[in-house]
Amino acid sequence: MTNGYVSEMFGSFQGEGPMVGERQLFLRLCCCNLRCRYCDTRDSLTEQPEARITAPDGSGVRSLPNPLRAEVVAELLDSMEPEPGHYYALTVTGGEPLEQPGFLADILGLLDGRYRVVLETNGTLAEAFREVGHLVDIVSMDVKLPSVTGLGPLWDSHLAFLEECRHKELVVKAVFSEATPVEEVGHAARLVAGYAPDAVFVLQPMSVSGAVRPQPEDRLLALYREARRSLANVRVIPQVHKIMGVR
């Protein structure tokens, strides 16, 4: 069994995408291969000295020194459900959880189907996904738009990732801003349609300084219509947890 770096574990309401509002158990792993300009989990981008574990009822937080053994993480996750069926899913997030694929595979293997597993990923680490894909029920991947990330295009990495996970239940999220060209959203939607035409494609307005910033409806409509040219299941959903004031 492996050791790895955990940022935090907590229960909350899912705040993004089509599962918004579902009660979920979150396992946030450390490290990320990207540095997006809008990243709101910056304290999880590198190995952290401690993992923060929030009590299931939110009554307290304790810290455990990293790295943690996979068995310890699995036992903690197993113990964090207040009553059977409380959580819709265990959501593994980051950082980028596929930065530690062996550690993640060990944890999920030990849980042995205890929870439905959602993997939130930046969708660029196809090779790492091969190690854990069979343990994941739903993949929620990003398509990173250069207009908002401040990074170069990642289309080739996303293509390789889509190839790997095209048989999974798939949600694809594209964060956009006022600066995002309509054509960029069209390109992302066509890329997804080539591998996963049934995927739920979520357009997520970029939050600014931790708050959801409204965008004009005609702008939202233009992006939505462009994506709908390639995909049947398109939705515009902001980060709802930031409106609700939960994590």
Ligand code: SF4
């Ligand atoms: S991929 Fe996600 S965790 Fe990594 S820098 Fe970008 S927003 Fe942050």
